[in-house]
Amino acid sequence: MNQDVIITCAINGAADTAERNKHVPVTPEQIANSAIEAWNAGAAIAHIHVRDPETTQGSRRVELYAEVCERLRASSCDIVINLTAGMGGDLYIGPDENPTAFTQDTDLVGAHERLVHIEQLKPEICTLDCGSLNFGDSNLVYVSTPEMLRIGAARIQELGVTVELEIFDTGNLWFALQMMKEGLLDDNAMFQLCQGIPWGTPPNFALLKGMVDMLPANTSWTAFALGRNQLPWVAQSALLGGHVRVGLEDNLYLGKGVLATNGQLVERSVNIIENMGARILNPTEAREKLGLRGIQ
Template identity: 55%
Template sequence: MKKKVIVTCAVTGAGDTAKKSPHVPITPVEIAQSAIDAAKAGATIAHIHVRDPKTGGISHDPALFQEVVERIRESETDVILNLTSGGGGDWIPSEKNPVIGGPGTDMQTPEERHEPIAKMLPELCTLDCGSLNFGDQLYISTTDWLRKQALLIQQCGVKPELECFDTGQLRFAKQLIDEGLIDGDPMFQFCLGIPWGAEADAETLIYMRDKLPKNAHWSAFGIGRMQMPMAIQSMLLGGHIRVGLEDNLYLDKGVLANNAQLVERAVTIMAGLGTAPMTPEEARKHLGLQNPHRKAEI
């Protein structure tokens, strides 16, 4: 177990959770403030999605990402920003014609998914490493799309966090490395407990950890009630951790949480085990990240 670990806070996500908790941030102001609060509570990294400010639903608007990023940077709160580039992959077949996407379908090209990354040049961005039966819908991220997206990320000098929701996605992430599309020591995130991906249990986590390249950095999270157990299990097995309202809405049974409270809970448990969160500056050196204040040339 490491003496210091990276703590990621996944601030809001894209799921239909805004109606389930008043603490889920929706507007750019709320998302930025929640990320700042999480950083002050001990988060090393803030993982950022944006939402439609009027509906609370999913959005991919680069202008919303820009406002969130600028608000966080202008606050002078030191936190590593990890923007999602996995949006626009939701496919729900139409009942009348499965060739056509039905209500709830939301698809983007690799170039469209990459647009907020190219515009804001965060230190990190996610790369979801395959397609998946994601609950009652299909998340689509084909191998050719992923190769194109990985190249776009590589060309703009952002480090990808390789999101693996199942074991086959871990295999393909390693293929991207073998093809030279991932620079430096790779960074993996194991996303556990999503219906119907890899299970959130120690056996699955150990299996996936043991399949990693020797020079890999890695983290893991579980959803719902498995958030804290999998965060601490990841730490005990030598990885980093992720908590936040994207994955879980509750601090205790029946008690809704905010992001800072979830980070504080994780940090408190870590302290009892003799571990502390890395500072953003320590994590930048550990992961080999680019200058956080560089500007896009577009």
């Protein structure tokens, strides 16, 4: 069991959830304030997407990321900033009779363009989604090919940003380990084991243990599961030696029919971890444990 646990709060994500929970932050001010709320509750890391303030949908606009970072860095909050670099991989296949007629919701760009905000803002951590995935039940495919991943990993390494490898299936993990062999990942690369996302790895404890057993020794890793499995996975991850992730990106509820805030989800995870006898690390301790470069 992990006795020194880092809590990441995934603040908002990019899914169409803002209308389902009024606490999902949309504007840069709301996102920054929600990250500060999570920090006050015990989170050491904020994993951040941005959204178009008009449509509430996920966005890649650099100025939105910049405003969130500026607000956090200007505050007394020292939370570790972890920016997604996963936007730009959405491919909506056309109808069966014309599958190459990609729909207008498609947002598919190359590896370098997915990292424009990372290059400009230099967060301490950014993500790299380590494989393609049939996403949901329609014609959406998230595209992240081996060539894209090698290009992205090399550029993140050049920038000196710590990479968090988003693992949605065992093949993703296999390829991430291959990139490690090729020298494309630094020693402090982090692994995020994502479960319950259709159609990736199911939220199954045996599968989680199988992926953990594939990880190199002394690797920093976190696991999470979606929806009602989010809080049980806090215990599961810590028991297997990992850190934890909670937040409105992955789960909108504190309990059945009770909408959550990010702060409440972090508070609940703190209670779970401390009642298991472990300790919550603050941002300074998390930076030291993960080998981060610190706030610039």
